[in-house]
Amino acid sequence: MNTLRVGLRCDAGPRRGVGHLIRCLALAEEFLARGADVTVFGTVERLDWATAELAARGIPLLPGPDSAAELVDTAHRHALDVLVLDSYDLDPAGAGALRAAGVYTLAIIDGDSRGQVADLYLDQNFGAELPGLRAAAQPPGLPGRLLAGSGYALLRDSVINARPPVAPPATPVSRPRVLAFFGGTDAVGAAPVLTRVLVATGHPMDLTVIVGRPEIEAEVEDITPGRGQLIRPVPPTTSLPALITEADLVVSAAGTSTWELCCLGAPSALVCVVDNQRESYARVVRHGVAAGLGELPELTAGGVAGRAARATAARTLHGLLSSPQRRATLAARAWSTVTGQGRARVVDAVFDAVRPAAVTR
Numbered sequence: 001m002n003t004l005r006v007g008l009r010c011d012a013g014p015r016r017g018v019g020h021l022i023r024c025l026a027l028a029e030e031f032l033a034r035g036a037d038v039t040v041f042g043t044v045e046r047l048d049w050a051t052a053e054l055a056a057r058g059i060p061l062l063p064g065p066d067s068a069a070e071l072v073d074t075a076h077r078h079a080l081d082v083l084v085l086d087s088y089d090l091d092p093a094g095a096g097a098l099r100a101a102g103v104y105t106l107a108i109i110d111g112d113s114r115g116q117v118a119d120l121y122l123d124q125n126f127g128a129e130l131p132g133l134r135a136a137a138q139p140p141g142l143p144g145r146l147l148a149g150s151g152y153a154l155l156r157d158s159v160i161n162a163r164p165p166v167a168p169p170a171t172p173v174s175r176p177r178v179l180a181f182f183g184g185t186d187a188v189g190a191a192p193v194l195t196r197v198l199v200a201t202g203h204p205m206d207l208t209v210i211v212g213r214p215e216i217e218a219e220v221e222d223i224t225p226g227r228g229q230l231i232r233p234v235p236p237t238t239s240l241p242a243l244i245t246e247a248d249l250v251v252s253a254a255g256t257s258t259w260e261l262c263c264l265g266a267p268s269a270l271v272c273v274v275d276n277q278r279e280s281y282a283r284v285v286r287h288g289v290a291a292g293l294g295e296l297p298e299l300t301a302g303g304v305a306g307r308a309a310r311a312t313a314a315r316t317l318h319g320l321l322s323s324p325q326r327r328a329t330l331a332a333r334a335w336s337t338v339t340g341q342g343r344a345r346v347v348d349a350v351f352d353a354v355r356p357a358a359v360t361r
Helices: 019-033 048-056 068-077 093-100 131-137 190-200 214-221 240-246 257-263 275-286 296-300 303-321 324-337 342-359
Strands: 005-009 037-041 082-085 104-108 120-123 145-148 177-181 205-210 229-234 249-253 268-272 291-295
Touching: 005 019, 005 068, 019 037, 019 048, 019 104, 019 342, 068 082, 068 093, 082 093, 093 104, 104 342, 120 342, 145 342, 177 190, 177 240, 190 205, 190 214, 190 229, 190 249, 190 296, 190 303, 214 229, 240 257, 249 257, 249 303, 257 268, 257 324, 268 275, 268 296, 268 303, 275 291, 291 296, 291 303, 296 303, 303 324
Parallel strands: 005 037, 005 082, 082 104, 104 120, 120 145, 177 205, 177 249, 205 229, 249 268, 268 291
Antiparallel strands: none
């Protein structure tokens, strides 16, 4: 059988964030492990650590086509068997054009297919497998198969390898280690907001804050910790899985990192930072997989409403910081929700579909 040639189309940058790239990187690792040839097409802006991650795996990064015609041309020029599309900005007609041109197309979506006509759809969000949500993601008439739910969560090697054999137990500590991070770039500036809320709990803590941009770092450094509190800003790091497993509590955005936190059994408190996280955030909190701190616009609002939202979030965090059992309950539910097998299941589905065609090439 000829080597399967796979392209992944995604972008990342200070304002776009890195979620699309991170989940594509997880898929790339699985394809590489199975002997495929992998190329990423897109723009990675001002993120040296992200381009280094690709280079370390020998994955070429080439300019990303945008229009349907450009996608087809790129697929043909690089003799791609499979093209993965993970973007909210691409022309939705691109998937159908690729499919019509004989290129197997996987569209990674978050609750809305955007009218893309793909061979395979993936919605890794918690609860996406429920009938009503499946219908919204894949309306009748779209041809492809839908892989839905956190059982298909895409996780990198570094996360899967760090997964503990059992959910972390309850551990009493007088000064909990807290990790706060909000995506690879913190595109919406959540870190300073949540750092202030953590300080407002008044609870002693050793707080590490991942600062994605210099301006975020400067703002975090200006925050004065309370008694028994230490604030340590650090830049994005490839050691994030280790920081997560070492933390007694993680505060994060309700994006793709949610599934990493679950796989690692991290007791987590999440904030919804952008609109497309809202449904998944609500489901995760409702099922007790993570604690909810509300939506970022509420936490940054002025007046009585803003103060009330911040006070409520601080009470939630104080309850977690002061209760090992609450943290352990969240950790156990999270750990059992995401096992780390999702990317293998997705690639299984791709290979099952394209293997007969690849054999005849």
